[in-house]
Amino acid sequence: MSGPNTKQRILGAARTLFAEQGFPATSMRQVTALAEVNLAAVSYHFGSKEGLLRELVSACIEPINSERIRLLDEAEAAAQGAPLKLRDLIRIFIEPAVRELSENNKDMPCVFSRLHHEPHPGVEAMMTEILAPTIARFIAASQRILPHRSAEELLIRGHFMIGAMLHLLDFKCEELMPMPGIHAATIADYDFRLEQLVSFCTAGFDG
Amino acid sequence: MSGPNTKQRILGAARTLFAEQGFPATSMRQVTALAEVNLAAVSYHFGSKEGLLRELVSACIEPINSERIRLLDEAEAAAQGAPLKLRDLIRIFIEPAVRELSENNKDMPCVFSRLHHEPHPGVEAMMTEILAPTIARFIAASQRILPHRSAEELLIRGHFMIGAMLHLLDFKCEELMPMPGIHAATIADYDFRLEQLVSFCTAGFDG
DNA sequence: AAACATATTAAACGTTTGTTTCAATCGAAC
DNA sequence: GTTCGATTGAAACAAACGTTTAATATGTTT
Numbered sequence: 001m002s003g004p005n006t007k008q009r010i011l012g013a014a015r016t017l018f019a020e021q022g023f024p025a026t027s028m029r030q031v032t033a034l035a036e037v038n039l040a041a042v043s044y045h046f047g048s049k050e051g052l053l054r055e056l057v058s059a060c061i062e063p064i065n066s067e068r069i070r071l072l073d074e075a076e077a078a079a080q081g082a083p084l085k086l087r088d089l090i091r092i093f094i095e096p097a098v099r100e101l102s103e104n105n106k107d108m109p110c111v112f113s114r115l116h117h118e119p120h121p122g123v124e125a126m127m128t129e130i131l132a133p134t135i136a137r138f139i140a141a142s143q144r145i146l147p148h149r150s151a152e153e154l155l156i157r158g159h160f161m162i163g164a165m166l167h168l169l170d171f172k173c174e175e176l177m178p179m180p181g182i183h184a185a186t187i188a189d190y191d192f193r194l195e196q197l198v199s200f201c202t203a204g205f206d207g
Numbered sequence: 208m209s210g211p212n213t214k215q216r217i218l219g220a221a222r223t224l225f226a227e228q229g230f231p232a233t234s235m236r237q238v239t240a241l242a243e244v245n246l247a248a249v250s251y252h253f254g255s256k257e258g259l260l261r262e263l264v265s266a267c268i269e270p271i272n273s274e275r276i277r278l279l280d281e282a283e284a285a286a287q288g289a290p291l292k293l294r295d296l297i298r299i300f301i302e303p304a305v306r307e308l309s310e311n312n313k314d315m316p317c318v319f320s321r322l323h324h325e326p327h328p329g330v331e332a333m334m335t336e337i338l339a340p341t342i343a344r345f346i347a348a349s350q351r352i353l354p355h356r357s358a359e360e361l362l363i364r365g366h367f368m369i370g371a372m373l374h375l376l377d378f379k380c381e382e383l384m385p386m387p388g389i390h391a392a393t394i395a396d397y398d399f400r401l402e403q404l405v406s407f408c409t410a411g412f413d414g
Numbered sequence: 415a416a417a418c419a420t421a422t423t424a425a426a427c428g429t430t431t432g433t434t435t436c437a438a439t440c441g442a443a444c
Numbered sequence: 445g446t447t448c449g450a451t452t453g454a455a456a457c458a459a460a461c462g463t464t465t466a467a468t469a470t471g472t473t474t
Contacts, residue, residue: 006421023327025231029463039425043463046422117228117324117377152393153403156375160407164367164373170324171366186359196360200367203414204407213451235432245453250433252451 007045009035014056019110023053023118050122057123060112063131067096068134072141083144087202094165094201098194109169116166140155146206154205161201168197213250216242221263226317230260230325257329264330267319268337274303275341279348290351294409300345301372301408305401320377323369353413361412368408375404 013035017026028049032039046052071092073085102108115123135158142154186192220242224233235256239246251395278299282291307316322330342365349361393399 020326022229022231024229025326027460029460038421039462040464041422047430049462093410114326116322117321119227119232119321142278150393151388152390152399155389156394156400157407159374159378160371160404163371164411165370166374167366168363181358182362184358186357187363192359193363195366196363198414200364200411204371204411207406207410207414234430245451246432247434247454248452258430297433 006035006041007035009037010042010045010052011056011059014052015060015111018053018056018109019114022114023120023123032168038046039119053123054126056111057115058130060108060115061127064096064100064112065083065130065134068093069137071096072134072137076141084141086142086145087198088207089138089141089145090161090201090205093134093161094197095194097165097169098190098197113166116162142205149206157205158180160204164201165197168193211267213242213244213248216244217249217252217259218263218266221259222267222314222318224316225260225263226321229321230327255326260327260330261333263318264322264333265337267315267322268334271303271307271319272337272341275300276344278303279341279344283348286375291348291413293349293352293412294405296345296348296352297368297408297412298405300341300368301404302401304376305404316376320373323373349412356413364412367411371408372404375400 010031013031014026017030017034020026029039031052032042042049042052044178046055067143072089075088075092097109097112100112115127118124139154139158142158143149143151147153217238220238221233224237224241227233235249236246238259239249249256249259253262279296282295282299304316304319307319322334325331346358346361346365349365350356350358356378
């Protein structure tokens, strides 16, 4: 029994728990208990714990990534061969990920961030496989904007941008916030975060 | 028997394995096998698996952190009350961590990075406890340098800097590198990485 | 109504986990 | 040389792990 869609419930519970505890520390019994389904349902629907992870990974990454491609296609078509503005390019890369933070499930970006750092070999390969075309296009576009910078400089700065973005996605406002003179609500605001990150990376890329 | 110093061997093995696989995915049997010591030695010397983690955390963080404090004291004394240069302040924060990458055990920065993202509650508390004074001083110093920026802006940009730095520390050159026209040796060079990161963050902080 | 693939259940599978036990061994102080 | 605390060794502990099994229920097709 257990509700109309067992598979979706498992995915939802896994998303929450993987975000909170990480993949290796989360047991299938925790997942199925939270999803209120039978333990064997994971093996039945996903084959294994790793199969569940792989399906969750694509569900997390694919939408963000294809939105990036879509925005990039759109912007490059509108530019008609001219280089994009650096700030626009960076926003195209960052905004789809940060937007998940405010719109959809708030666990998703946290999983997204954690997966980037997950030492699990299958996940690493999957991430790079999905992200490689996007990164290649991003580097190419940035080379047209900043022709005086070497490919190595742009690549490593792209990595800095990803690191800053992931750290923001994984950022719980409650943690480091007992600081004097800090208005927590300001930092919690998604638009503030997004604009700050875009500004930081835009300046950093050409700095 | 098992060598002159069982405790050190366990710490070394744990550092390697935690860096490769993360804390939850690493078993005590793996650690003691690599360290070539008896399984019970972990409980004897560290009380528990978590005790081992906690001791490893301080061993990883403390030297980096106290070096930051030392450099900051030194620079502020030399400045005689005048604000530091932004680039110098950022270098003070970044260089001690990146230097571990080139000088000491190459696993250490990877653990350091991974610990920042470890959802383990005890570790999170420990990290913030150790890092809080340093971050507070860094924010205060940056406020003197960039008085036109709000405390919220500086705090969140400090977070971006930490994210970029951690992502660099966790960065394995072999992973994303099969890219056309990229000279891998350039990116592998620690001085190149450090200078790029300092430039990126310096520009980003005031961008 | 009978047959069917699909889905869910409860129970158990064999392993592996972190930790403990207790005897054996070590290294110095007396 | 003996005593004593500190350390190591081999073995076992209960608990939790991912996965599998066989039986039951469900809903659709003949």
